[in-house]
Amino acid sequence: MPTIYETDSLDEAIDIVQDENKRYPFILHKFDIGACQEKWTSDYLASKIGSKPVRIHVSQDDMMDFVRKNFTYETLPFNKLIHRCARTTNDEYFVSPNEHYYFRALGDNQRTDIANIEKHFPSIANDIKYPPLFSPEKFFSSVFRIGSANTQLWTHYDIMDNVLIQVHGTKRLIMFKPSDIDYLYIDGDKSLVNNIEQPDFDTYPLVRHATYYTGTLQSGDCLFIPALWFHNIKSLDTYSISLNVFWRHLNIGFYEPQDLYGNKDLIPFSRTIGQLAKSLNELDKQLPPVYVDFYIKRLRCYLDNYIKEYEKKIEN
Numbered sequence: 001m002p003t004i005y006e007t008d009s010l011d012e013a014i015d016i017v018q019d020e021n022k023r024y025p026f027i028l029h030k031f032d033i034g035a036c037q038e039k040w041t042s043d044y045l046a047s048k049i050g051s052k053p054v055r056i057h058v059s060q061d062d063m064m065d066f067v068r069k070n071f072t073y074e075t076l077p078f079n080k081l082i083h084r085c086a087r088t089t090n091d092e093y094f095v096s097p098n099e100h101y102y103f104r105a106l107g108d109n110q111r112t113d114i115a116n117i118e119k120h121f122p123s124i125a126n127d128i129k130y131p132p133l134f135s136p137e138k139f140f141s142s143v144f145r146i147g148s149a150n151t152q153l154w155t156h157y158d159i160m161d162n163v164l165i166q167v168h169g170t171k172r173l174i175m176f177k178p179s180d181i182d183y184l185y186i187d188g189d190k191s192l193v194n195n196i197e198q199p200d201f202d203t204y205p206l207v208r209h210a211t212y213y214t215g216t217l218q219s220g221d222c223l224f225i226p227a228l229w230f231h232n233i234k235s236l237d238t239y240s241i242s243l244n245v246f247w248r249h250l251n252i253g254f255y256e257p258q259d260l261y262g263n264k265d266l267i268p269f270s271r272t273i274g275q276l277a278k279s280l281n282e283l284d285k286q287l288p289p290v291y292v293d294f295y296i297k298r299l300r301c302y303l304d305n306y307i308k309e310y311e312k313k314i315e316n
């Protein structure tokens with residue numbers, strides 16, 4: 001199992017992000033992330049942010065599963081949330097005393113606002129610094145995240161680059177390169193394989209072919225998650241506080257402007273799929289079912305060949 005690359009050098013980190021032939025994940029150590037590392041205790045955050053209501057995921061399971069929805073969305077005042085996350089057992093709860101919490105900040109209007117720590121949590125925003133891996137006009141969002149100990153988020157990819165800054169707690173990292181898409185049973189941007197550490201190989205046999213890149217993110221470290229790299233991240237024995245910053249590495253016009261989560265497909269791809277769906281619909285209307293069935297299978301052969309040729313092209 002390869003490990004995720006690690007470096008202490010900001011210059012090297014910038015080079016890996018900006019050199020189109022590199023762009024692999026890495027953990028950057030020794031970057032000064034600011035006063036947050038000392039200051040962000042649960043009491044400090046509770047007193048600075050107060051009772052602002054925040055929307056959270058709550059689950060009895062330690063592995064949150066977006067596809068099978070083993071969690072509910074709830075709302076808590078921020079100061080209650082942070083104290084509940086900091087404990088493993090709570091007297092006040094939604095489903096059970098040892099339920100798990102996961103907070104991923106959104107904007108004040110959760111349907112339209114893009115998460116931004118400076119706008120939505122201004123009282124703490126100056127405490128944190130992130131490494132200058134991209135030019136400022138490419139910035140998209142800064143997402144404040146807090147989770148209970150031993151809590152895993154589902155495996156997924158994002159369409160934008162991002163850097164995850166770990167302020168408090170330790171995280172276990174598993175990542176897969178984009179070409180492992182064939183082995184991860186993807187539904188949209190998420191994998192159906194929830195227990196990625198011990199997959200059920202009878203149901204998901206192809207996972208055996210995926211290459212697991214593993215690592216550990218400690219307080220003060222920054223993880224570069226390149227666009228399209230699948231990631232599965234779990235907080236370990238203590239609750240976790242992080243911030244991640246998303247940016248648009250390609251031409252800004254390729255990205256959906258209101259992509260709240262940084263995971264909407266790029267516009268050139270959504271156009272392609274839209275045109276294909278329209279053409280298939282027309283085919284279906286014009287021809288009898290036996291021909292449609294035959295031609296959509298021909299289309300699959302066409303795509304399989306196209307992929308083989310494309311793989312050869314990018315190998316050379």
Ligand SMILES: O=C(O)CCC(=O)C(=O)O
Nearest residue numbers: 153158162164233242244
């Ligand atoms: O650190 C986490 O809990 C998840 C981070 C993540 O999924 C992301 O940065 O896209």
